[in-house]
Amino acid sequence: MRTKPGIPLLTGIVLLALSPLLAEAIIRRPLAAGIRSDDPTASEQRNRSAFAIILGNFRSDFSDLIFIKTERYLHSGVGFVPHLDTEAMSNTGEVKQKGAPGSQYEHDPATCTDPTHHHDKDGHDDHESTTSGKAGAAPSPSQVMEANLATPEMRETAELKPGEKRVEEEAEGVATIVPTRNKDFRGFVGDLERAVKPWHDPSTPHTHTAGTELLPWYRLATMSNPNNIRAYMIGAWWLKAMHKEKQREEAVKFLDEGIQNNPKAFQLHVMKGVILREQGKTTASLEAFLVAADLGLAQRPVNYEETTGTVASSQTWTHYMEDDLTAALNFSVLTVRNAEGLGPALRLAKQFQARRGDIPPLNALITRLQSGGGAAAALFLKP
Amino acid sequence: MRGAWLIARSVLVEAVRRREVYAVVLVSLVLIGAVMTVDFFNIEGLSKFYREVALKIMSVATAFTVIVLAARQLPREFESRTIYPLLAKPVSRTSFLAGKLLGVMLAAAFCFLLFMGIFLVGSAYLHLKTQWALFGQYVYLQMLQMLVLATLAFWLSMVMNLDAAITLSCVFYVTSSVILSASTYIYDLVPQYAKALLLGAIYLLPQLDLFDLSEKAVHAEVWPPLPASVMGALTLYGIAFASVYFLISLRLFARKPL
Structure with missing residues (x-):
C-alpha cells in the first residue's frame, strides 16, 4: 500500500511548527557549580591533560577555547604547555604560571626563574595566597587589595596597545608544545613545523603582546556561556586596565x-x-x-x-x-x-x-x- | 598540452557557472559578518580576532570546496559517460588528468581570490595593517595545501565511491593538525614498534598543517616572513606528495576499463 507523499511532508511541517512548544517543557535552571564549563578546577585539569594539548583548538566548550586563546595571544601565538593560572587571572589579572606536565617550570621559589613571579612582593610570596598571614608579616588591606587587582607585570602588558609588543628580558623557561629540535623525533618535519608555526626556543626571551586583543574572545565566551564568571572578570579587568x-x-x-x-x-x-x-x-x-x-x-x-x-x-x-x-x-x-x-x-x-x-x-x-x-x-x- | 588546457578551462568555467563557489563564499561572508557585528566594547584596532576568524573560515571553506570539486571530477565523467567522447579525441589520459587538476586548482585560486578580496576589504574597513610579505606566503602555502588535497581527492575518488572519497578527504584535512601535534606528545609513551609506526605516519602522510601559516599571519606584528629556504622546502614537500598522489591516480585511471 502506497502512502501519499504529501502526508509525511505535511506531518513534518506540523511537527516543526509545534516544536517551539517543547521549549515550554524544558526546566530552566542555572548551571550548578561542578558542571563542566563552570567548575574552574575541573576546567584547569581538563585543559592541562595530554588530550587537550593534542586537540589544540578543537574544543567542545568555548571556555576551554578561551584557555587556549589566552595562552597563545599573550605569547604572540606561541603554543606553550599550559601554564597560566586562569583562576588567578580572573581575580588578579596576573599572568601567573603553574607547573605543567613536561614543563621545565617548577613552582618552587628557590628554583623559580620566572621574572613574573615575585617571591617577596609586598612582604609575601605570590606563590601563596595573597590572603594575609601566609608568609611573614600580614599585609595591610591595601596591599591585599592591590595584589588582588593587578601586578606591575600585568599592568605593563595591559598597557600595550593592539599591535604593540614587549620583549621579556629573561626567558621564562616554559616548555613549548612543539618541542625543541633535540627533543623532536620528527627531524625534517619538526624543523618545518618550528619554522611555520609561531615558535621560539624556550631558553630565549619571548615576546608579550597586548592582552586587549583577547577581549572579543571573552565577549564570545560570555555569549556562549553567560555563567562564565571568570570571562566576565578577566574581560572587565582588561577593559579597566586600558585606563x-x-x-x-x-x-x-x-x-x-x-x-x-x-x-x-x-x-x-x-x-x-x-x-x-x-x-x-x-x-x-x-x-x-x-x-x-x-x-x-x-x-x-x-x-x-x-x-x-x-x-x-x-x-x-x-x-x-x-x-x-x-x-x-x-x-x-x-x-x-x-x-x-x-x-x-x-x-x-x-x-x-x-x-x-x-x-x-x-x-x-x-x-x-x-x-x-x-x-x-x-x-x-x-x- | 592544448588538450589539458581546454579541459582545465572547462572545469573552471563549470565551477564558476555552477555558482557553488559563490554560495560557499556567501555563506562564509555571512558567518564572518555575523561575528564582526558583535560589539566588542567599542575598541578600535582589534586585528587578531578578525584575522583569525576570517582566515580560518576562508581556509576551511576553500579546502572543502576543492575536495568536493576534485573528488567528483572523475566519477562524474564515468557516470555521465562524457569521458568517452573526450578520450576519443587526441588527448592522452595524462593530459586529461593534468587538465582536470589544473582546472580544479584554477577554481581553487578563483575561490581563494574572492575570499582574499573580501578579507582585504574588511581589513581596510577596520583600518588594519597588512603584512604583505607574510600574507603572500600564507596565500601561496594555502594553494600548495589545496594542490595536495586535490590530488588526494583524485586518488580516493578512483578507489572508492564519491561520498566516501569526499568524507575521507575532509576527515584527513580536519585531523591532520591533530596527527602532527599528537605524535610528539605520545612518542615517548609508546613501545619501539609504535615509535617506528609514528615516524612512518609522519613521513608517509602529508602534514597539511605545515602549509597553514595563519597563526603567524594572525600575530603578524611579531613574526617576519619565512626565509626562502623554508618556502623552498615546503614547496618541494608539497609537490612531492602531490606528484605521488597524481601518479597513483593516473595509474589507477589508466587501468580503468572504459
Missing part, C-alpha cells in the same frame, strides 16, 4: 550583564565597585561593595580554614574567593570611613564580624580602626 573612561564604562556595562546573568557572583560586584571607585562614583561603588560583602558573607563556608586556604566541606570556595570577600569587606568599611568617619565604619565592620567572626583581615582592620585608623589604613582609599 580610559570609555572602556571603564564598557567594563561596568559588561559586569552589569554578568551580574544580571549571575546575581550571586559577588566577585563581579567587587570588580564593579572597584571600577566605579576609579570613576569617582563613590556612592555607587559603596553600594556595589556592600552587595558583594553581603553575598560573599552568605556564601562563605563556616569552616573555611584560613591557615591552609582549604575548605573541609566545600570545594567551591577558593582562596581567591576569600580574597575577593576580604576586598569587599575592606572596601565597604573604608569607603564608609572616608565618607562618614571612623564611627560608622567601625559599626559596619562589627556588623560584618557579627555575621562571620573568623575573617582575620577583617579583625585586623577593626583593630586598626579602633586605634584611630592606623598608618596602614590611612594609606588605603584616599578620598
Whole structure:
C-alpha cells in the first residue's frame, strides 16, 4: 500500500511548527557549580591533560577555547604547555604560571626563574595566597587589595596597545608544545613545523603582546556561556586596565550583564565597585561593595580554614574567593570611613564580624580602626 | 598540452557557472559578518580576532570546496559517460588528468581570490595593517595545501565511491593538525614498534598543517616572513606528495576499463 507523499511532508511541517512548544517543557535552571564549563578546577585539569594539548583548538566548550586563546595571544601565538593560572587571572589579572606536565617550570621559589613571579612582593610570596598571614608579616588591606587587582607585570602588558609588543628580558623557561629540535623525533618535519608555526626556543626571551586583543574572545565566551564568571572578570579587568573612561564604562556595562546573568557572583560586584571607585562614583561603588560583602558573607563556608586556604566541606570556595570577600569587606568599611568617619565604619565592620567572626583581615582592620585608623589604613582609599 | 588546457578551462568555467563557489563564499561572508557585528566594547584596532576568524573560515571553506570539486571530477565523467567522447579525441589520459587538476586548482585560486578580496576589504574597513610579505606566503602555502588535497581527492575518488572519497578527504584535512601535534606528545609513551609506526605516519602522510601559516599571519606584528629556504622546502614537500598522489591516480585511471 502506497502512502501519499504529501502526508509525511505535511506531518513534518506540523511537527516543526509545534516544536517551539517543547521549549515550554524544558526546566530552566542555572548551571550548578561542578558542571563542566563552570567548575574552574575541573576546567584547569581538563585543559592541562595530554588530550587537550593534542586537540589544540578543537574544543567542545568555548571556555576551554578561551584557555587556549589566552595562552597563545599573550605569547604572540606561541603554543606553550599550559601554564597560566586562569583562576588567578580572573581575580588578579596576573599572568601567573603553574607547573605543567613536561614543563621545565617548577613552582618552587628557590628554583623559580620566572621574572613574573615575585617571591617577596609586598612582604609575601605570590606563590601563596595573597590572603594575609601566609608568609611573614600580614599585609595591610591595601596591599591585599592591590595584589588582588593587578601586578606591575600585568599592568605593563595591559598597557600595550593592539599591535604593540614587549620583549621579556629573561626567558621564562616554559616548555613549548612543539618541542625543541633535540627533543623532536620528527627531524625534517619538526624543523618545518618550528619554522611555520609561531615558535621560539624556550631558553630565549619571548615576546608579550597586548592582552586587549583577547577581549572579543571573552565577549564570545560570555555569549556562549553567560555563567562564565571568570570571562566576565578577566574581560572587565582588561577593559579597566586600558585606563580610559570609555572602556571603564564598557567594563561596568559588561559586569552589569554578568551580574544580571549571575546575581550571586559577588566577585563581579567587587570588580564593579572597584571600577566605579576609579570613576569617582563613590556612592555607587559603596553600594556595589556592600552587595558583594553581603553575598560573599552568605556564601562563605563556616569552616573555611584560613591557615591552609582549604575548605573541609566545600570545594567551591577558593582562596581567591576569600580574597575577593576580604576586598569587599575592606572596601565597604573604608569607603564608609572616608565618607562618614571612623564611627560608622567601625559599626559596619562589627556588623560584618557579627555575621562571620573568623575573617582575620577583617579583625585586623577593626583593630586598626579602633586605634584611630592606623598608618596602614590611612594609606588605603584616599578620598 | 592544448588538450589539458581546454579541459582545465572547462572545469573552471563549470565551477564558476555552477555558482557553488559563490554560495560557499556567501555563506562564509555571512558567518564572518555575523561575528564582526558583535560589539566588542567599542575598541578600535582589534586585528587578531578578525584575522583569525576570517582566515580560518576562508581556509576551511576553500579546502572543502576543492575536495568536493576534485573528488567528483572523475566519477562524474564515468557516470555521465562524457569521458568517452573526450578520450576519443587526441588527448592522452595524462593530459586529461593534468587538465582536470589544473582546472580544479584554477577554481581553487578563483575561490581563494574572492575570499582574499573580501578579507582585504574588511581589513581596510577596520583600518588594519597588512603584512604583505607574510600574507603572500600564507596565500601561496594555502594553494600548495589545496594542490595536495586535490590530488588526494583524485586518488580516493578512483578507489572508492564519491561520498566516501569526499568524507575521507575532509576527515584527513580536519585531523591532520591533530596527527602532527599528537605524535610528539605520545612518542615517548609508546613501545619501539609504535615509535617506528609514528615516524612512518609522519613521513608517509602529508602534514597539511605545515602549509597553514595563519597563526603567524594572525600575530603578524611579531613574526617576519619565512626565509626562502623554508618556502623552498615546503614547496618541494608539497609537490612531492602531490606528484605521488597524481601518479597513483593516473595509474589507477589508466587501468580503468572504459
